[in-house]
Amino acid sequence: MGIILTFFAAALLTTANYYPNLYFLSWIGFLPFLYYLYNIKEGELDYKSIFFNGWNLGFWILVFTANFLYHSIKLYTGSSFFLIILILLLLFSLMSLIYPVFFLIYFYLQRNLFNNNKFNPFLFALCWTTMEMIRYYLLSFFPLGNLSYTQAEFLSFIQLAEIGGIWIVSFILVFVNGLLFQFIFQKKFKDVFFIVILFLIIFSFSNFKEQQYLQKIKAKNGYQNIEVGIITTKIDQNKKWTLKQLDQNIELTLGALSDLKQAELIIAPETNITFDFYADKNYRKKFLKQIAAEAESPIQIGSLAGRDSSKGRYNSSFLISETGEIISRYDKKLLLYFGETYPFLELLNRFTPYNFSSLNAGEKEVLFKTKNLKWKTVICSEILYPSFVKAKAAEFEFIVNQTNEAWFNNNRLLKNIMWQAAVFRAVENRVPVIKTGNYSYNGIIYPSGEYKKVLSNKNYHLFNLKIMEK
Template identity: 60%
Template sequence: MGVILTILSAVLMTAANYYGHLYFLSWFAFLPFFYYIYIYSPEINYRKIFLRGWNLGFWILLLSANFLYYSIKLYTSAATITIILLLILLFLVLSLIYGLFFMLYFYLQQQLFAKRSLSAFFFAGCWTLFELVRHYLFFFFPIANPAYTQAEFLSFIQLADVGGTWLLTFILVFANGLIFQIIFQKKFKKAVILGFLLIFIFSFANYSEQSWGFSNNVDREKIEIGIITSEIAQQKKWSADQLQRNIELTLNAAPKLNRARLIIAPETNLTFDFEADHYYRQEFLARVAAELKTPIQIGSLASKDTGSGRYNSSYLISNKGKIISRYDKNLLLYFGETYPFIDLLNKYTSYSFSSLNAGEEKKIFEYQNLKWETVICSEILYPEYVRLNREEVDFIVNQTNEAWFRESQLLKNIMWQAAVFRAVENRIPVIKTGNKSYNGIIYPSGNYQRVDSRENYHILNLELQHVK
């Protein structure tokens, strides 16, 4: 029964990562687990609480990151059973921290509270601190925070403006504890606290709407942004036959998107080295000058003259075919763009692993009174990295290539949820465009316009708000 209740908690906690409108299930997710450790189990000791916490963490991570199967399969072509065993081992190791957390929490509870009584506030505080530690300790695995499941709960996520995902995590877990106390521990007075909590959430949402939507301290400017999206399988994307098609897909945007102030293409939409391959670069720049009437932002795995290796880069090119600026991705994706212990991997496996180079600075692109920051693919998952002031930029661009994960709805949702949070946290619009991804614009309120992935060219209406 303990295993069943633990798995049920993990399922409730992660359901909204698959179907966003199930966000309300996260508000009850801890109840089965609480029921097991506080009511059902006749005796809980350190061994049991560690194993149950470890089990809970394993299922949370498995249900949050099973999309990794596709990228490993694509990169290594390993046998299915090998990949499954590898992922099980990975999740078992990463989830050990959940077991250690519950052991420490159990010890502190024994010292501070009655043995079989839950303190909702204390547990919420401990879990929030745990998520904070896990985020920075396992920085290469920045997912599975329950706050992200609330991306569709617009009233609630307005609080991310003041406290980020950490405040939302605390409130969400605190509400779980209060509901458990009301239902199973018959502490009906806790309903008053829960009521005040809900009033606070909706009152703050109303305040945010009023202050953001009707402020007299901003000038508003409406512009059009063009984005290019694609649905190209990863194996096909990098084939020699596809190289010219990728160029044509980009340049064929001209008749559709020339009226826009800016055109943005996905991550690595050009599959040649934009720095080293002079033939294709000059051909591309010449055609941009001839065909496009607006600047375009493209992506490429590109080298540099100053050293060896390649970078995951984004270029801004003027409508005259001149390179204006370049950003090299700073935070590389572990086991995708960079590999620890690479010499050992190449020595003891049959695969040839190689890492990209990481960029060394953030970059704000500027063109014709527009300013924006670009974060490439997984960088959107790091709130501390995508931290800006409205005075600094007009919008954020997130270029992605999610074809590594085939058609994983889970991965697409996680990336989109992160983009929603970055928009609300910074009160800056996020424009997301990619290959095999969800694409569109997320407004500072968390509302969004998602485009039809069956089309390649889209016009987004963006309202810029310049503080006076």
Template identity: 30%
Template sequence: MIGSFKQLDAKRREREAGKPGINLEHPLLKSPILPYVGSILSGIFLALGFPGFGNATLMFVALVPLMFAVHSASVKRAAGLSLLSGFVFFTMSLWWLTNLTARVEGTGLKISAVLGFAVLALYCAIYFIPFGIAVALGTRKWVGNVLWKNVRFMFAVSLVWVGSEYLRGILFTGFPWNPLGVSQYANATLIQVAEWGGVSIVSAYIVFMNAGAFITFRQYTHGSRAKIYKPHFELMIGLVPIALSVAQGMNTLMNRQPRHENVTVALVQPNIEQQAKWDSAMEPEIKKRLSELTATASRLGEVDLIIWPETALPQTVNLSVGNRDRLSFAAGEGIPLLIGANSYQDGKYFNSSILFDSKGEYAGHYDKQHLVPFGEYVPFPGLMRKFTPIEIDFGHGAGSSVIPLQGKASFSPLICFEDIVAPLSRNAVLAGARWLVNQTNDGWFDPSAQSEQHLAHAVFRCVENRVPMARCTNTGVSGIIDAYGVVDRQLKPMSEGFTAGLLYPRPIGQEKTFYTRKGNVVGKTGLIGGIGVLVILRGGIRIKRRKNEAE
């Protein structure tokens, strides 16, 4: 492969030998503020590619301004510019977190919410730094007129980016929100490759394409290309993985395996205002709304399961005693009911999903594993608790629960943001779940882009493991996602109602996907390979500097 690259490149250089290059010497392009403009533009373009703005195609060139900003910068300056770009991106894409100020009382807590948002955006921005450094060092070492070195650069910076995203998803319990690949959740043909490499491989394709575009533009601006209408090998190579994935995705979607077994679920979306959930005076109204929606859904006929969202029940359920009386208001006409509620077990409180069978008897439950810091527990409580409204810490669930459903395929619940944590879905499928349920309450942040961004992550969990998911939310987006990431939604966000539909569980005996069997190999490879790239680049620059000093 490298040999053919060299031959093609040699022929290109022979054809273009002696042609005058295009040098842009305008004073504006030498302005010291231009790198900051490029850094900020990339942050804006990246944010515009995610739900809330929805310009997903922009992602394939969104990093180019940042790459130009850092390509000739020192390591320290490249790190600063990358941090700025990341901060702009996360500030825009996580802006919905500021809605917390309307959910808490007191000036101190409101200020804490804003500061927490800023700190989180800054923390996430740190993971842009390795990419910026890799671009700065890699441009000096590899980028130029030699094709195979340019392609090496494209692979190298893609590894670094993917490794940084993977690290962000696991370090300090992880915050894997909005990796680049998630922006493509509505592109069903492109994302089918996630069954092999998860969302990480889609992120890698995006960065690879950006790197090809950067090299193309840079060769014009730095005088190595004379005719801007000529095709460019690096740009064409950057398109290859995307084109192959789209072709593979089309083949997958057109040759879906037939699935005959189905489950009919009814999803209740009560649209309860977050403050009302804390008001004991609103408890009768909440129960009435849940009861009416549940009763109406049960009259559809042939419903196998009715689902409520996260913490829908305005009471704590003690799993050590009977609860038929507490749920008598929500009689489901002999239909199993999966509720979201806080539970009390062995002296601890849990955020739980609890199944009651057609007779109203307890039939199984799941306790949330991946708790939200400052939402369900307080790190360093002696120091930090005074800055939060959280008075008690919830307990961590012991692991995935595969819950049998009368006469139907078993499922595993995921609560709140657990559907953004890819290993939890994978572990549930490995444990035997044939479909997934996500119960969440995005009312903390709605109305905002958060609910659509949240849905986008769930799409990848379905494709990665080839299982469908029923998403039941308090304020939206409720719906059914099939095993190929196609979303069926009937309810508008911020509306009260219910929706029902069919989902098709993973067939018994069907081989599990590569991703389910092996995990995020692409992410792990990116982390190890990215570290190696940075070590090689940093070491190579130091050796070259010493040689120059010696001469």
């Protein structure tokens, strides 16, 4: 019974990662789990059973949140189905060990702080949020599984992210779960009052922020309208790096220059140029010459590119002027584990038949500038790191997220999580986020969390970007 109810709880907590409009299920997700612990097992709990049930819940949350990793491992290594499943089960089993530690700490505090040893929603939510923060900073290479992202469609609620990020959203979500449990299963009817007060605060804050934003626009005599063009692609990862596809990628990128003539800035996906934009001088020279001949606005492209100062390559984004000159370059700083970088490379290459290699991590924080625009670029998985995206927030006017999500076999779960994270980054920083990629959800997200997604199968799209000067 405990395993079934825990599985059900994890499914409820993560359903909105698959179906975003079902975000309300996360508000009752903990109920089956808490019912098992405090009703079915009342008086029988010991630290051993607490540890097991906590690990079980964490394991299923990670399974439901990160199972898309199967596709990238399969594509990169070609390993068998059973070997990949074994690797993922081991990974999720180890990563979920922090959950039972949290439950042990919570139950210890519950038994020592409260004489009646009863469930306390506030303490439970506080311990859970603390655990999420520790997991985020301690296990930074695995920024998945945070419950807050399930609420990306609940716009009134996520406005709180401006003052407390994903942490305040997680705290309130878990706290309300606890209050609902006490109301339904422990008949504490006064908890309804606290729930009503919380939602009144949420909706009042949302309305306040909307009015504040309108007043700010009025005080600054409006906002700046910028036409931004994005290139989107659906290129199979197995074909992307072929010689034939290389030429098609270049043609597709150059084609945007004529189809997006209205745009004041054009943005392409991560690694949309599949030659080394630094080392391959002949291709680069020809490409820049064509841009100078056809472009009327700057274009931002992506490439795996080397540098003179080091061996290997970087996952890089280049800003190129309409005259064919390289204005700026940003090298991705936070590399994706088991995709862009691998621990224990020597051991992996010695004991497996695969030639594993890692990209180099960038070292500098770079803001792109052109004319009267200034923005921050985060490449692919970097959008999952709120503290990283927020660095230098006072200096940039919008965020660009270039991605290549074809590694994950057009997986809806991965695409939803990436989009949900981008929604939170827009609200947290109160700036628009422009997202464009290969096999990804693309479009523009406004500072309120509202958005416009690309719905057509065209490769070129134009958006009106409203920004205020910092």
